[in-house]
Structures are given as C-alpha cells and as structure tokens.
Amino acid sequence: MSVLPGQDPAARSWRPLKRGALATLGVAMRVAGDVAGGLSGPRVRAAVRGVRRLLEVDGTGLADLSGRLEWVGQTPSGVDVMSLVEDVLHSETKAGRLPTVALPLHARDELSGVLVVAGASRMGPVRDVADWISDALERNRLEAMADQAAQAELRALRAEISPHFVYNALTVIASLVRSDPDRSRELMLDFADYTRYSLARHGDYTTVADEFHAIETYLALQRAVLGDRLRVQIRVAPEVLAVAIPYLVLQPLVENAVRHGIEPRSRSGLVQVRGEAEGSDCVISIEDDGVGMDPAVAERVLAGHGRSDSVGLTNVDRRLRNVYGSWFGLVVETAPDAGTRVVVRVPMFQPGVMP
Numbered sequence: 001m002s003v004l005p006g007q008d009p010a011a012r013s014w015r016p017l018k019r020g021a022l023a024t025l026g027v028a029m030r031v032a033g034d035v036a037g038g039l040s041g042p043r044v045r046a047a048v049r050g051v052r053r054l055l056e057v058d059g060t061g062l063a064d065l066s067g068r069l070e071w072v073g074q075t076p077s078g079v080d081v082m083s084l085v086e087d088v089l090h091s092e093t094k095a096g097r098l099p100t101v102a103l104p105l106h107a108r109d110e111l112s113g114v115l116v117v118a119g120a121s122r123m124g125p126v127r128d129v130a131d132w133i134s135d136a137l138e139r140n141r142l143e144a145m146a147d148q149a150a151q152a153e154l155r156a157l158r159a160e161i162s163p164h165f166v167y168n169a170l171t172v173i174a175s176l177v178r179s180d181p182d183r184s185r186e187l188m189l190d191f192a193d194y195t196r197y198s199l200a201r202h203g204d205y206t207t208v209a210d211e212f213h214a215i216e217t218y219l220a221l222q223r224a225v226l227g228d229r230l231r232v233q234i235r236v237a238p239e240v241l242a243v244a245i246p247y248l249v250l251q252p253l254v255e256n257a258v259r260h261g262i263e264p265r266s267r268s269g270l271v272q273v274r275g276e277a278e279g280s281d282c283v284i285s286i287e288d289d290g291v292g293m294d295p296a297v298a299e300r301v302l303a304g305h306g307r308s309d310s311v312g313l314t315n316v317d318r319r320l321r322n323v324y325g326s327w328f329g330l331v332v333e334t335a336p337d338a339g340t341r342v343v344v345r346v347p348m349f350q351p352g353v354m355p
Contacts, residue, residue, distance in 0.1 A: 027053055032136035039064040039105075039113040039137075047133075048072040051115070054129055058099075058119030062133075065089065065113060076100040076118040088114045098123065103130040107138040168225045187224050190217040198251070205355045208275055208282065209241040211250040215273060218251060222258050229268045230258065236275035240282045244353045245346055246323055249316045253286045253330075253342050256313055261290025261340055282346050289339040298332045298340075313342075324350060 027050050034047035039062050049072050052060040059073025063085045075081065076099070084102035087095035092111050095102045100118045103126065104111055115130045169191055176184035197214045212234070219232045254273060262269035275284040302317050317330040324346055334340040 028132055031133065032139075035062075035133060035136050036140050038140070040066075040068065044070045045072065051117075051129055051133070055117060055120060055125055057117055060118070061085075061114075061116040063089075063114040063116065065111065069114075069116070071116075074118065079118070081116055081118075084116060085114050101126060103127065105130060105134045105137060107134060107141050112137045165222075165225070169221045172224045187221060190220045193217045194221060198248075204247060205244050205353055206247045207241065207355050208236065208243045208245060208250075208284070210355075211245065211248075212236055212241075212273070212275065214251045215254050218254060219258075219271065226258075226262070230262055231268060231270045233270065233272040235273070237277060239277050240275050240284075240348070243282045243346065243348055244350070244355050245282075245344075246319050246353075249320065249344060250284060250286070252313070252316055253344070257286050257288040257290070257340065257342075261288035261292070264291050277348065278345075280348055282348050284344045285341060286344075287339065287341040292334045292336050292338045292340050294336060295332075295334060298334050302330060302332065316344075320344065320346070323353060 031047045031050035031054070034043035034050060035041070037043060044062055048060050048062050048070050051062070052072050057073070059071060059075060061069050061071040061081065063069040067082070067085055067089060069082065069085055071081070079096070079100045081100070081102075084095045084100070088102045088104050089111070092104050092106075094104070099120050100116070101120060101123070102114050102116045105113045105115055112134070115126075115133060117126050117129075120126050169187070173184050173187045173191065176187070194214065194217045197210075197217075216234060219230075219234070223230050223232060250273075254271065257271050262271060269288060269290050272287045273284070274287075275282065277283070301313055303314075313330070313332075321329045328345055328347075331343040331345070332340065333343075
C-alpha cells in the first residue's frame, strides 16, 4: 500500500475496524456523543467501549480529573493502571510505554482527563483517538459556555428595565391619581404585569398569547408616557396564540421598536405587531415607521458587534437559531429614515418546545 506525502508510515497498519472507514467514523461519532456529559457523565462507559472497538486492544479506560477510572476489557498484567493515571494527572504528559500507555486529554489547553490503553502495538492510533476525544471535550465545553452566555443574557434581559422608562411611567401614573384615579389604577396594574413578566423566574418557553399580553401591557404604559407620539396596532390570528416559543423573544423586539425607532423622532410614530400562520410556520412581525438604521449596522447588531443597548436583539436571534436552526433566526428589514421591520418565524410545533 502506498503512503501519501507527509503521511505517518505507522498509519498504514491502523485498521481499527474491518468494516471500513464509514463504520469507524460512526463509532468515533458515538464516542464523541458519549463524552458530551464529560468524563464523569453517565455515558462514559459507552465511550470506553467505543474506544476499545476503534483501537481493537485488550482494554481501555477513561479517567476524570479526580482519578476516577472507567475501565473496559482486560486489566494489563503487572501494570498499576491507577499509578499511570496519577502520573498523567500530576505531570500532564504521557505515562507508561507500549503495550500499556496513558495519555493526557486536553480541552482548550487545560487538562480534562486521561486515556489509558492496554495492548496497543503502535502509538499513532492511540494519539489519534486521544486527540479525537480531546476535540470532542473541547467542543462540548464551548457549547456549554455558549449556553451559559445565552442564559446570562436572558437573565440580563429579565433585569433590563430602563430606569428612564420606569421613572416616566410612574410619573404619569402619579399625575393621574387625583385627576383620573381609574386610569391611574389601570396603568399601575399594567406596570405590575409588565415587571412581573419581565422579572419572574419563568421556564425556557411560553406561548404567543403570553408574549402578546406582555407586549400589550408594555405598549399601554408607553402610550401613557409618550401620548400622541405613539400609535399602536396589534393583530394576532387565534390559531397562533397557543404556539410555544422561547420566553422573552417578542417583548424585547417591541421595546427596541419604541426605544430606537419612535422615541428618537420628534413627530408621532406607529408600531405594528402582527402574528399569523403561514403553512406550518407561525410568523410574527414587529414594524415601526421610526428613524431606522443602516442595514450594515443591523447586521453588526445581529452578529453581536453593535451598540451595547441592543443585547436583546442579539440574544433573541441567537436563541431562535439554537432552538429551531439557522433558518429561523431574525430577519431585519431597515434603512435610514425608513423604519424597521423585524420578522420572527417559528414552527407551529417543535418537538421538545412546550410552555
């Protein structure tokens, strides 16, 4: 068999499975999935079995940073496997020699665990598998960090009530206590609903109906504050009210329309919110005829590189893509002095998404 330029000659003899490259890749992918919960997770033993199948060796083991070892196969005679694990954990370098060897596993240059192999005839395949597991651990760690960042942004959204808006809303409510007590009480109840929905510890998902109720209370308060400067139209088809969507994906978009579209202009403006079914999708649009923005700015905002007060837009787009896939991210249509239209498209039903 010929060797490609730059290929390790030792790789010629690596035949982990006789069923071909696709079968080998399938096992490797399952190993990567089995270590998704870390080397202390519930699927570690399955991962060890997969590693043994890949290498076709006497025994294999994976150890976490505490030294806890999950072993499958024959224990090597005359070798203290736990001593090898301890050596690697303390030195972060390879311990032992063929046919029994222990290699460190790293994620983002940090030690994450140890791979132990007994009965190996060559180091090349063992290093390849160790690198594969390290890459899987690093990907899982990055995904976990991304999830944590998204949750942190969601917590920020829940706490992101503009002090300026709160002050203005309470000032208007106070001014109506004597002249129009019924209206004052109505607005105070709207304010209580708005803060309760924004700050309460909800689950990951809610319904279109609940999000539209939060939108209505927010816009009622803003109309009291802005008076004739703000006009509102809300239309939602009954068939989409029960659709489950991620919590706080619509309200931040409406707040952006008011804060960045209508408030900066001197004349009155219109905010329109529509929800309807299109085939198997629920489509919701939030549109204002305000100041708009350069499309390039909107693109930077969605990419997370825009103004600091647009965290809501970035967070909503990221969460929609994470839940439904890239096809279901936000669509933003805008231009300077031409207003902004933001479209949210989600499936009417998505497995695992329920309030």
